[in-house]
Amino acid sequence: MTTWNFRINLNREPTDAETDALFEAGLDDGAVAGGPGGGVYLMCDREAKTLLDAIESVLIDLRKIEGLWAIGVGQGDGVTLGDASRRHGGRTQASLRQLAAGQRGPGGFPEPVIEADNISIYSWAEISEWLRTRMGDDIPPVNRDIALADAAVKLACRARAAHQEERIRHLIDVA
Known part of the structure; x- marks a missing residue:
């Protein structure tokens, strides 16, 4: 297994009670960062087979906290x-x-x-x-899974806001 480092952007800053609940929900491998004047995010160090598996497991744990959800993954593609x-x-x-x-x-x-x-x-x-x-530029590779996960989370947020989650799931299945 590999330990994957990534960030999950949150819809808002969690309360102290929600921060405790995050830990109890299985997110003891993450830390809340950011805050006043900037975006709030969860820095994660999740062990998993693949990066997408790690992101998925964090998102599943995050769903256990009512009123707190992911709005993006990574720093934006x-x-x-x-x-x-x-x-x-x-x-x-x-x-x-x-x-x-x-x-x-x-x-x-x-x-x-x-x-x-x-x-x-x-x-x-x-x-x-x-x-x-x-071009042979010496720049670090960017894992495309971060961009895919970010797009999926943003699509899920938009579908949730429009009350179209099931229709969007079906659309993805047939695409």
């Missing part, structure tokens, strides 16, 4: 090219813009996952993998 430049630390936004437009590099830069008005949002997991494998 969605980035602008400016965000990607800051995460990379060695490429400018202009350099990434040229790569994305096919003006430089081997082509095949990842497509945006969202385009709205004049803003394009990309997957950091996809960009970092492309830069590492196609």
Whole structure:
């Protein structure tokens, strides 16, 4: 088994009683962090066969605390090219813009996952993998399972808010 380190973003800061309940629910391998003025999250060190297994088991434990739930996993996969430049630390936004437009590099830069008005949002997991494998950049790999889990949690939150959980589960099963 491997110990996986990740964070689960919470809908709000837990009360002292809820923090105790988290521990009793099996989340003794996590710690609440963040708080006033910023997002609140649970830093986890969960032992499991795979990262997705570890995330799933934390989410199951978290569901035992009424009124507290996950709103995301990790630090967020969605980035602008400016965000990607800051995460990379060695490429400018202009350099990434040229790569994305096919003006430089081997082509095949990842497509945006969202385009709205004049803003394009990309997957950091996809960009970092492309830069590492196609451009030879020395940046640490990003586990795509974090991005998948984050998307699933965010979809579940939206489905819950719209009272469409069962319909969304069915849609995923048939997709």
